[in-house]
Amino acid sequence: MTTDRAVEPAYGLQLCVDSAQPHDLADWWAQALRWEVEVQDEDFIRRMVAEGHASASDITTHRGRVVWVAGAAIAPPAGTAPSPNRPRILFQPVPEAKTVKNRVHWDLREPGSDDDRRAVELQRLLGLGATQVGSGRQGPWTWTVLQDPEGNEFCL
CATH class of the missing domain: 3.30.720 (Signal recognition particle alu RNA binding heterodimer, srp9/1)
Structure with missing residues:
Protein backbone atom coordinates (compact mmCIF):
# COMPACT_ATOMS: atom_id res chain seq x y z
CA MET A 1 0.00 0.00 0.00
CA THR A 2 1.37 3.39 -0.95
CA THR A 3 0.42 6.75 0.40
CA ASP A 4 1.42 10.33 -0.18
CA ARG A 5 1.79 10.81 3.53
CA ALA A 6 5.32 11.22 4.91
CA VAL A 7 6.61 8.22 6.82
CA GLU A 8 6.36 8.87 10.55
CA PRO A 9 9.35 7.90 12.70
CA ALA A 10 8.87 4.78 14.79
CA TYR A 11 8.44 5.16 18.52
CA GLY A 12 11.16 4.16 20.91
CA LEU A 13 10.05 1.83 23.68
CA GLN A 14 10.33 2.14 27.43
CA LEU A 15 8.70 -0.56 29.50
CA CYS A 16 7.83 0.52 33.05
CA VAL A 17 7.79 -2.05 35.84
CA ASP A 18 6.19 -1.35 39.21
CA SER A 19 8.37 -2.64 42.02
CA ALA A 20 8.94 -2.56 45.75
CA GLN A 21 12.71 -2.08 45.43
CA PRO A 22 13.32 -0.54 41.98
CA HIS A 23 17.09 -0.16 42.26
CA ASP A 24 17.60 -3.74 43.43
CA LEU A 25 15.25 -5.09 40.75
CA ALA A 26 17.03 -3.03 38.06
CA ASP A 27 20.33 -4.55 39.21
CA TRP A 28 18.80 -8.05 39.03
CA TRP A 29 17.31 -7.61 35.56
CA ALA A 30 20.52 -6.01 34.24
CA GLN A 31 22.34 -9.19 35.26
CA ALA A 32 19.60 -11.46 33.94
CA LEU A 33 19.47 -9.75 30.52
CA ARG A 34 23.17 -8.88 30.39
CA TRP A 35 22.14 -5.25 30.04
CA GLU A 36 23.43 -2.22 31.94
CA VAL A 37 21.91 -0.12 34.70
CA GLU A 38 21.87 3.49 33.53
CA VAL A 39 24.17 5.59 35.69
CA GLN A 40 22.42 8.51 37.35
CA ASP A 41 24.29 11.83 37.48
CA GLU A 42 25.00 12.40 41.18
CA ASP A 43 26.19 15.98 40.65
CA PHE A 44 22.97 16.85 38.82
CA ILE A 45 20.84 15.21 41.51
CA ARG A 46 22.65 17.09 44.29
CA ARG A 47 22.35 20.36 42.35
CA MET A 48 18.58 19.86 41.91
CA VAL A 49 18.22 19.45 45.67
CA ALA A 50 20.51 22.42 46.41
CA GLU A 51 18.54 24.65 44.02
CA GLY A 52 15.20 23.58 45.51
CA HIS A 53 13.96 21.70 42.42
CA ALA A 54 13.92 18.46 44.44
CA SER A 55 13.94 17.61 48.12
CA ALA A 56 15.96 15.23 50.24
CA SER A 57 12.98 12.83 50.18
CA ASP A 58 13.38 12.56 46.37
CA ILE A 59 16.81 10.96 46.67
CA THR A 60 18.38 7.92 48.25
CA THR A 61 21.67 6.06 48.19
CA HIS A 62 22.11 2.79 46.33
CA ARG A 63 25.42 0.93 46.30
CA GLY A 64 27.15 4.01 47.63
CA ARG A 65 25.77 6.38 44.97
CA VAL A 66 23.16 9.12 45.21
CA VAL A 67 20.15 8.20 43.02
CA TRP A 68 16.56 9.29 42.48
CA VAL A 69 14.02 7.44 44.63
CA ALA A 70 11.71 7.48 41.58
CA GLY A 71 13.50 4.55 40.02
CA ALA A 72 16.25 3.03 37.99
CA ALA A 73 16.50 2.10 34.33
CA ILE A 74 18.34 -0.53 32.34
CA ALA A 75 19.18 -0.71 28.64
CA PRO A 76 21.18 -2.92 26.29
CA PRO A 77 24.93 -2.39 26.54
CA ALA A 78 26.25 0.65 24.72
CA GLY A 79 27.08 -0.16 21.13
CA THR A 80 24.55 -2.97 20.73
CA ALA A 81 21.80 -0.62 19.58
CA PRO A 82 23.19 2.71 18.38
CA SER A 83 19.75 4.33 18.09
CA PRO A 84 18.79 6.85 20.79
CA ASN A 85 15.44 5.03 20.75
CA ARG A 86 16.91 1.74 21.93
CA PRO A 87 14.65 -0.17 24.30
CA ARG A 88 14.75 0.73 27.96
CA ILE A 89 13.16 -0.71 31.08
CA LEU A 90 12.34 1.63 33.95
CA PHE A 91 11.73 0.20 37.42
CA GLN A 92 9.62 2.53 39.52
CA PRO A 93 8.48 2.29 43.14
CA VAL A 94 4.89 1.56 44.11
CA PRO A 95 3.53 1.17 47.63
CA GLU A 96 1.54 -2.01 47.06
CA ALA A 97 2.93 -5.52 46.65
CA LYS A 98 2.33 -7.64 43.56
CA THR A 99 -0.73 -9.79 44.23
CA VAL A 100 -1.84 -11.38 40.92
CA LYS A 101 -0.38 -12.80 37.74
CA ASN A 102 1.17 -10.30 35.32
CA ARG A 103 -0.95 -9.27 32.33
CA VAL A 104 2.29 -8.88 30.35
Whole structure:
Protein backbone atom coordinates (compact mmCIF):
# COMPACT_ATOMS: atom_id res chain seq x y z
CA MET A 1 0.00 0.00 0.00
CA THR A 2 1.37 3.39 -0.95
CA THR A 3 0.42 6.75 0.40
CA ASP A 4 1.42 10.33 -0.18
CA ARG A 5 1.79 10.81 3.53
CA ALA A 6 5.32 11.22 4.91
CA VAL A 7 6.61 8.22 6.82
CA GLU A 8 6.36 8.87 10.55
CA PRO A 9 9.35 7.90 12.70
CA ALA A 10 8.87 4.78 14.79
CA TYR A 11 8.44 5.16 18.52
CA GLY A 12 11.16 4.16 20.91
CA LEU A 13 10.05 1.83 23.68
CA GLN A 14 10.33 2.14 27.43
CA LEU A 15 8.70 -0.56 29.50
CA CYS A 16 7.83 0.52 33.05
CA VAL A 17 7.79 -2.05 35.84
CA ASP A 18 6.19 -1.35 39.21
CA SER A 19 8.37 -2.64 42.02
CA ALA A 20 8.94 -2.56 45.75
CA GLN A 21 12.71 -2.08 45.43
CA PRO A 22 13.32 -0.54 41.98
CA HIS A 23 17.09 -0.16 42.26
CA ASP A 24 17.60 -3.74 43.43
CA LEU A 25 15.25 -5.09 40.75
CA ALA A 26 17.03 -3.03 38.06
CA ASP A 27 20.33 -4.55 39.21
CA TRP A 28 18.80 -8.05 39.03
CA TRP A 29 17.31 -7.61 35.56
CA ALA A 30 20.52 -6.01 34.24
CA GLN A 31 22.34 -9.19 35.26
CA ALA A 32 19.60 -11.46 33.94
CA LEU A 33 19.47 -9.75 30.52
CA ARG A 34 23.17 -8.88 30.39
CA TRP A 35 22.14 -5.25 30.04
CA GLU A 36 23.43 -2.22 31.94
CA VAL A 37 21.91 -0.12 34.70
CA GLU A 38 21.87 3.49 33.53
CA VAL A 39 24.17 5.59 35.69
CA GLN A 40 22.42 8.51 37.35
CA ASP A 41 24.29 11.83 37.48
CA GLU A 42 25.00 12.40 41.18
CA ASP A 43 26.19 15.98 40.65
CA PHE A 44 22.97 16.85 38.82
CA ILE A 45 20.84 15.21 41.51
CA ARG A 46 22.65 17.09 44.29
CA ARG A 47 22.35 20.36 42.35
CA MET A 48 18.58 19.86 41.91
CA VAL A 49 18.22 19.45 45.67
CA ALA A 50 20.51 22.42 46.41
CA GLU A 51 18.54 24.65 44.02
CA GLY A 52 15.20 23.58 45.51
CA HIS A 53 13.96 21.70 42.42
CA ALA A 54 13.92 18.46 44.44
CA SER A 55 13.94 17.61 48.12
CA ALA A 56 15.96 15.23 50.24
CA SER A 57 12.98 12.83 50.18
CA ASP A 58 13.38 12.56 46.37
CA ILE A 59 16.81 10.96 46.67
CA THR A 60 18.38 7.92 48.25
CA THR A 61 21.67 6.06 48.19
CA HIS A 62 22.11 2.79 46.33
CA ARG A 63 25.42 0.93 46.30
CA GLY A 64 27.15 4.01 47.63
CA ARG A 65 25.77 6.38 44.97
CA VAL A 66 23.16 9.12 45.21
CA VAL A 67 20.15 8.20 43.02
CA TRP A 68 16.56 9.29 42.48
CA VAL A 69 14.02 7.44 44.63
CA ALA A 70 11.71 7.48 41.58
CA GLY A 71 13.50 4.55 40.02
CA ALA A 72 16.25 3.03 37.99
CA ALA A 73 16.50 2.10 34.33
CA ILE A 74 18.34 -0.53 32.34
CA ALA A 75 19.18 -0.71 28.64
CA PRO A 76 21.18 -2.92 26.29
CA PRO A 77 24.93 -2.39 26.54
CA ALA A 78 26.25 0.65 24.72
CA GLY A 79 27.08 -0.16 21.13
CA THR A 80 24.55 -2.97 20.73
CA ALA A 81 21.80 -0.62 19.58
CA PRO A 82 23.19 2.71 18.38
CA SER A 83 19.75 4.33 18.09
CA PRO A 84 18.79 6.85 20.79
CA ASN A 85 15.44 5.03 20.75
CA ARG A 86 16.91 1.74 21.93
CA PRO A 87 14.65 -0.17 24.30
CA ARG A 88 14.75 0.73 27.96
CA ILE A 89 13.16 -0.71 31.08
CA LEU A 90 12.34 1.63 33.95
CA PHE A 91 11.73 0.20 37.42
CA GLN A 92 9.62 2.53 39.52
CA PRO A 93 8.48 2.29 43.14
CA VAL A 94 4.89 1.56 44.11
CA PRO A 95 3.53 1.17 47.63
CA GLU A 96 1.54 -2.01 47.06
CA ALA A 97 2.93 -5.52 46.65
CA LYS A 98 2.33 -7.64 43.56
CA THR A 99 -0.73 -9.79 44.23
CA VAL A 100 -1.84 -11.38 40.92
CA LYS A 101 -0.38 -12.80 37.74
CA ASN A 102 1.17 -10.30 35.32
CA ARG A 103 -0.95 -9.27 32.33
CA VAL A 104 2.29 -8.88 30.35
CA HIS A 105 5.39 -11.00 30.73
CA TRP A 106 8.76 -11.23 29.06
CA ASP A 107 10.07 -14.09 26.98
CA LEU A 108 13.85 -14.26 27.15
CA ARG A 109 15.10 -15.51 23.83
CA GLU A 110 18.73 -16.40 24.18
CA PRO A 111 20.85 -16.37 21.00
CA GLY A 112 21.75 -19.76 19.53
CA SER A 113 19.20 -21.54 21.69
CA ASP A 114 19.56 -25.28 22.09
CA ASP A 115 18.64 -27.63 24.93
CA ASP A 116 22.13 -27.62 26.48
CA ARG A 117 22.45 -23.83 26.35
CA ARG A 118 18.92 -23.40 27.71
CA ALA A 119 19.72 -25.68 30.66
CA VAL A 120 22.86 -23.64 31.43
CA GLU A 121 20.91 -20.40 31.15
CA LEU A 122 18.15 -21.74 33.39
CA GLN A 123 20.72 -22.59 36.07
CA ARG A 124 22.30 -19.12 35.70
CA LEU A 125 18.93 -17.40 36.22
CA LEU A 126 18.06 -19.63 39.17
CA GLY A 127 21.47 -18.82 40.64
CA LEU A 128 20.68 -15.10 40.32
CA GLY A 129 17.52 -15.61 42.35
CA ALA A 130 14.80 -16.49 39.83
CA THR A 131 12.20 -19.03 40.92
CA GLN A 132 10.97 -21.74 38.57
CA VAL A 133 7.15 -21.90 38.67
CA GLY A 134 6.14 -23.92 35.60
CA SER A 135 6.79 -25.00 32.06
CA GLY A 136 4.99 -25.16 28.75
CA ARG A 137 5.09 -26.76 25.35
CA GLN A 138 3.57 -26.02 21.96
CA GLY A 139 4.61 -28.36 19.18
CA PRO A 140 8.40 -28.40 19.08
CA TRP A 141 8.73 -25.33 21.32
CA THR A 142 9.19 -25.60 25.05
CA TRP A 143 9.67 -22.97 27.72
CA THR A 144 10.21 -22.60 31.42
CA VAL A 145 8.14 -20.15 33.46
CA LEU A 146 10.14 -18.24 36.07
CA GLN A 147 9.63 -15.35 38.48
CA ASP A 148 12.07 -12.57 39.30
CA PRO A 149 12.83 -11.72 42.97
CA GLU A 150 9.62 -9.65 43.20
CA GLY A 151 7.40 -12.32 41.64
CA ASN A 152 7.13 -10.95 38.08
CA GLU A 153 6.68 -13.83 35.62
CA PHE A 154 8.91 -14.35 32.62
CA CYS A 155 9.68 -17.26 30.32
CA LEU A 156 12.90 -18.79 29.08
